[in-house]
Amino acid sequence: MAKILNTKNGTKKDKIIQQAALLFKSRSYSAASMRELAESLGVEAPSLYNHIGSKSELLQAICFKVGNKFTSQIEIISRGTAPALSKIESIIRFHIQIMLENFDEVYVANHEWRHLPEPFLSDFLNIRRNYEKNLVDLVEAGMGKNEIKNINPYVAVLTILSAVRGLEFWQRNKKNISAQVLEDDMVSHLLTGITIGTDGEL
Amino acid sequence: MAKILNTKNGTKKDKIIQQAALLFKSRSYSAASMRELAESLGVEAPSLYNHIGSKSELLQAICFKVGNKFTSQIEIISRGTAPALSKIESIIRFHIQIMLENFDEVYVANHEWRHLPEPFLSDFLNIRRNYEKNLVDLVEAGMGKNEIKNINPYVAVLTILSAVRGLEFWQRNKKNISAQVLEDDMVSHLLTGITIGTDGEL
């Protein structure tokens, strides 16, 4: 009866994946059913299997699309010649922008990767570990050149990555805070703190 | 056959809730089954219902225990006479400590509250909103007394709460970073940033 629409750029499979990201975000991977997904696409559940292999495959597509996007960007930034602190600022801004542009997929990749079956789970964790390692290296480089305070670099990376991830909660306040204020103030907070007049010491 | 053990302080129901937090954390609320929970307690699934009302009740117990713990603490700190910045530091340290002590329950409350049925879902969100409001008020008080930089207070609170929440990921590195370094460096990062010698300006 109804037929899954071809969007201008993207196959029907892409449309299914995009809708799956929306559904997995709002209902969680395990609680979301293929029947719900089908209904939101105006189709019966078995029809989906003309385009995809399994529910799990949808999660894989979402997680690795996001993982590869971040990985390729940090490699570009790392190769540049800017000071380490500028590179870190670029990465924070990149995180914030991607979080706002591809919210559903980033949310699902962040929250539902645990449900990946092996060997995809291990692959995903390796991608993430590698990303964090690149960021730690950047922080350490900044310390070596006295651009960055001498704190544990893993803690700094954990703090930064967790903070940008928290943009998930910003959705609720979209009307109250503009994306630009959010980005600038969060970058300022993560780089220079919130304290006045202590020159980086407590 | 097997019987659920009474721990020294705590009923059998408490023991079930504690084990449920562990299970919901590792498998997610929806993917975790009552049969799994029972097995981890050395019991058949229907036996659980001699002690609890439903699966959902377990999630409620976990979420509200955590919510009330944070709420009562922020009320104590807010009523004090310390400078706003000190109060905020206390709250950050409290978050970190609770995160390390009651990891399973805090994790579940943070991740699985969406599966609460009404009216518990609304109650939980109200508790959380109220908590964030208290924290925003504290930040604004600090700005009024020129203790804190003039950035958007909601963004500052978002950044702080997200960062401490990220301690979930610290588990992996437990061996490499001590709890004290983690706490001190994260507090330092969130209050005074990571930049050297710019006196809080970029």
Place this chain on the structure above:
DNA sequence: GATGAAAACTAATAAGCGTTAGTTTTGCAA
């Protein structure tokens, strides 16, 4: 209009779910 593939449909499967009913076992108090 006929052909053939792509993609929809209906029907059904086996497995797993939370939970209830009814029964037996356990273990403390008399």
Place this chain on the structure above:
DNA sequence: TTGCAAAACTAACGCTTATTAGTTTTCATC
């Protein structure tokens, strides 16, 4: 030792799940 309540058990219910099989419809191309 008996009695009674607490808490375990087995069996089963009704439902939902992802997925498959088999069939029909749709639609672009000849």
